[in-house]
Amino acid sequence: MTEDKVPQPEAGGPAPERVPPGQKVTESFPVLHYGEIPYYNDMGKWSLRLFGLVDEELTLSYKQFLALPRREFRNDIHCVTTWSRLDNVWEGVAVATLMERIKLKPEAQYVMLHAEHGWSTNLPLADFLRDTTFLGIRHNGVLLSPEHGYPVRAVVPHLYFWKSAKWLRGIEFMEKDKPGFWERNGYHMYGDPFKEERYDFD
Numbered sequence: 001m002t003e004d005k006v007p008q009p010e011a012g013g014p015a016p017e018r019v020p021p022g023q024k025v026t027e028s029f030p031v032l033h034y035g036e037i038p039y040y041n042d043m044g045k046w047s048l049r050l051f052g053l054v055d056e057e058l059t060l061s062y063k064q065f066l067a068l069p070r071r072e073f074r075n076d077i078h079c080v081t082t083w084s085r086l087d088n089v090w091e092g093v094a095v096a097t098l099m100e101r102i103k104l105k106p107e108a109q110y111v112m113l114h115a116e117h118g119w120s121t122n123l124p125l126a127d128f129l130r131d132t133t134f135l136g137i138r139h140n141g142v143l144l145s146p147e148h149g150y151p152v153r154a155v156v157p158h159l160y161f162w163k164s165a166k167w168l169r170g171i172e173f174m175e176k177d178k179p180g181f182w183e184r185n186g187y188h189m190y191g192d193p194f195k196e197e198r199y200d201f202d
Helices: 062-066 095-099
Strands: 048-053 058-061 072-078 084-093 111-114 118-124 132-137 154-155 168-174
Touching: 072 154, 084 095, 095 132, 111 154
Parallel strands: 048 168
Antiparallel strands: 048 058, 072 084, 084 132, 111 118, 111 168, 132 154
16 A cells, blocks of 8 residues: 655644544545556556446446536545545536436345456445445546546545545445455445544454
């Protein structure tokens, strides 16, 4: 895992209700990941697959994904490693826009986000369907860098930032919850930053 240095918050900073317990505010965007960063030389090989408890699977090419309606999102993000970055501006595809293109089976209750190299993370379907959840392609006006999840990362701002899977390649709809890569390795199954649901080693 690598990390940029996180500066200390300035005096007279943001209202405390915006910053979860144990977090330090930074204006930088620390790089956190495990393993290799995927680089894409041929975007014709990239696709996003929606599968599992759906009436019909959907696979979008990069060109098809970019053709989806996009909009601006604003949020705060909170990393489990104790940094928070406030007032982020993103461009991306709302989950609601994506869901217009598939039909879920009624037993679908959970989602697994699948990323490159076998990385994954889970969350309840209700959290995935929030109007604040989206698939991001730009951050503060700049195309995502490979380190931050290019070409597409999920953004689930109300949970710790590991739930915002980088290098997204698949969205699986499931009946029952199960741990993803991060949760199998000690991270909390849900990850509410305001409850400090960081790790679960039980």
